[in-house]
Amino acid sequence: MSGFGDALVYLNDPLNWTRRGGILELLGEHLVISAVAVLAALVLAVPVAIALATSGRGSGVVVVVSNVSRAVPTLALLTLFAVSPIGFGNRATTIALAVFAFPPILTNTFVGFRGVDADVREAARGMGLSRRQVIARVELPLAMPLVMTGLRTAAVQVVATAGLAALVGGGGLGRIVNLGFGQQDYGQIIAGALLIATLALLTELALVLLSRVVTPGAGRPSLPRLRRRTVAGIPEPTASGVPL
Template identity: 70%
Template sequence: MNLVQEALRYLNDPYNWTRDGGILDLLVEHLQISASAVLAAMVLALPVGMLLGHTGRGGGFTVALSNVSRAVPTLALLTIFAVTPIGFGPTATTIALAVFAVPPILTNTYVGFRSVDRDIVEASRAMGMNARQVILRAELPLATPLMMTGVRTAAVQVVATATLAALVAGGGLGRIITLAFAQQNYGAVLAGAILVALLAVLTEAVLAALAWAVTPGPRRRWPLPRVRTASDSGQAVVARPR
């Protein structure tokens, strides 16, 4: 029996899914760790990126921080945490993954705000908007697509990297892989890798749909009816999408 058949047999066994510490329990732990890390990164990176992008300052700092953060392996952070009061466990994994998720969110938020047409910003100020209103009502809607791209990229990376939690007494789908390696059950190793890959693809799809939903303005795929005024008769004509 080859590895693919062994992996499929492992995945088709209901006991592997429903037992205590089975696939379903590990999946919930994996999602909890990943979601906590991404949310923590968003809380930190989004306001900083919005502020720096609005003011136009700190571009060099943003790029440098992004490059330095990406150069630090997550496993190295977990090793450092092991000799600190943080120690091993889900908390250490969540912090390390949050650090890993900050660069794409911060960079894309900054670039998204800087990509907003300056004429729109000046027009908003000319209408009497203060800085907060300009950020929330003018720049934020236009920067949302790039911001969501950063969140989506970070989330997929975190979901894939969260398998390292099993190396530091954490939970998640990585436990299937590490335990199978210890038992030399390479079919189960492949099954664990398949589960992580499918979860990453599903995360990408869900967040892509969410990004489409929260992006303001007309949708390219399902455009809404558009009303225009006929120049000759002055009557409203509805142009329906084809």
């Protein structure tokens, strides 16, 4: 029987899904590792990107951080962590994957906020919005398509790479592949690879749908509606310069 045939046999066995340490349990571990890594990268990268973009400087910093971070392989980080207090296991993998997810989120968020028209910002400030309100109600919605692109790229990369956790004593779907190599079971190796690839594709699909939901105008960025106000009976201009 071919390797793909063996993989289908492995995947069609209910015991491989429900037993202790089976596919469902490993899938849960894989999702937790990936979600925590992406969330950590998102929490760190977005504020830094916004601060750099709104300050008018920082392009060089973003380029350097992005290039340096991408140049360090995740497996190399796991090797370094193994001889550090971080050690082996899921924690080391999560930290390494968070470092891996940081550059695309940082770069795309920075580019998205830098791409907001300065006239739009000035119009929003002229209508009395505070700096925080301008970021939350004007700049973030306009930058959201690129922010979501960075998040989607990072999440798919992390899900596809989280299988490395098995190499350092961690969990996740990579254990299926690792056990397959140890037993010279090519069907199990292919089954594990198919599961990881399918999960990455589903992650991509889910985030594409989420992007459509959170992006103004169903994927087309638009300026949020600002409250109409008048000064001395004259309508205040909108962001486009046309009076309301």
